[in-house]
Amino acid sequence: MAGRPVHASSPQGRFAHGAAALDGRVLEHAEAYGKNLFLRFTDRGDGAPPWLHVHLGLIGAWRWFDSAGTQTAGRPLLAADGANRRLLLQAGSGADKVSADLRGAMTCALVDDAQLDTLLARLGPDPLRVDAEPAGGYALVRRSGAPLGTLLLRQDVVAGSGLIWRCEAPFMAGIDPHRPGRAVSEPEWAALWSHLVTTMTAAVARGGPVVTPPGPAPAGEQRFWVFRRTGQPCRVCATPIEVEPMAGRSVWWCPGCQAA
DNA sequence: TCCTTATGTATAC
DNA sequence: TATACCTAAGGAG
Numbered sequence: 001m002a003g004r005p006v007h008a009s010s011p012q013g014r015f016a017h018g019a020a021a022l023d024g025r026v027l028e029h030a031e032a033y034g035k036n037l038f039l040r041f042t043d044r045g046d047g048a049p050p051w052l053h054v055h056l057g058l059i060g061a062w063r064w065f066d067s068a069g070t071q072t073a074g075r076p077l078l079a080a081d082g083a084n085r086r087l088l089l090q091a092g093s094g095a096d097k098v099s100a101d102l103r104g105a106m107t108c109a110l111v112d113d114a115q116l117d118t119l120l121a122r123l124g125p126d127p128l129r130v131d132a133e134p135a136g137g138y139a140l141v142r143r144s145g146a147p148l149g150t151l152l153l154r155q156d157v158v159a160g161s162g163l164i165w166r167c168e169a170p171f172m173a174g175i176d177p178h179r180p181g182r183a184v185s186e187p188e189w190a191a192l193w194s195h196l197v198t199t200m201t202a203a204v205a206r207g208g209p210v211v212t213p214p215g216p217a218p219a220g221e222q223r224f225w226v227f228r229r230t231g232q233p234c235r236v237c238a239t240p241i242e243v244e245p246m247a248g249r250s251v252w253w254c255p256g257c258q259a260a
Numbered sequence: 261t262c263c264t265t266a267t268g269t270a271t272a273c
Numbered sequence: 274t275a276t277a278c279c280t281a282a283g284g285a286g
Binding site: 015078086102105106 | 282
Binding site: 033035055056058059060106107122153162163164165222227247 | 265267268269270
């Protein structure tokens with residue numbers, strides 16, 4: 001949609017004011033920082049903020065449709081209806097028309113440059129960005145007594161990391177997620193970061209879902225080293241994968257491969 | 261039809 | 274640490 005005027009509406013009504021402020025403006029570009037998506041729209045001179053900030057949270061999703069109304073991307077919606085559309089963006093006309101349907105997002109708001117700066121200031125290095133500086137994340141890790149598995153959920157440590165990565169990255173680096181941050185060495189952090197860059201980049205290239213172990217996986221299948229593999233044998237050493245609550249959510253790890 | 265779960269985070273204790 | 278919030282799918286009854 002970039003470079004084209006966009007028709008915006010909020011069929012659900014929850015974002016009606018914002019959609020009205022966006023309607024008809026040209027989308028200049030889209031950029032992601034961690035889990036946050038920012039869309040910049042041209043200034044129409046009416047004082048409306050330039051940025052649309054979207055965070056999908058736990059359940060949000062974008063779904064894309066072509067001019068015929070056929071879904072072309074995003075998780076299929078079985079019981080399709082327009083009632084829960086937070087934001088509907090449409091660009092082009094005739095056969096070139098495309099639509100993006102946003103549902104269930106945790107955040108969908110217009111922000112100005114200052115608010116954007118505030119949001120970005122809370123984010124640490126993003127493994128998917130070439131300008132990322134992982135040392136900033138390590139500075140927080142090395143002076144924290146919190147477990148690595150907890151630190152890897154913090155967006156100021158690694159922007160974009162989440163439950164999958166807080167399990168998979170420690171496995172790939174051979175570190176027990178219970179290990180306190182201050183006991184993670186600089187080379188170990190470098191290894192964690194390298195694994196995050198490689199696997200997150202691969203996930204984006206694949207268009208998801210995420211696949212961390214090397215080797216072929218059937219289209220649409222998710223394969224992980226430890227994530228949600230409670231009791232199953234480790235793919236490396238066959239030790240049963242363990243699970244336990246950490247920071248209010250589950251953490252999975254291999255007691256055989258991951259050094260305390 | 262109801263209940264649970266989901267790759268997240270802000271806020272109130 | 275608990276809970277609220279948003280939506281949709283799958284399973285139990």
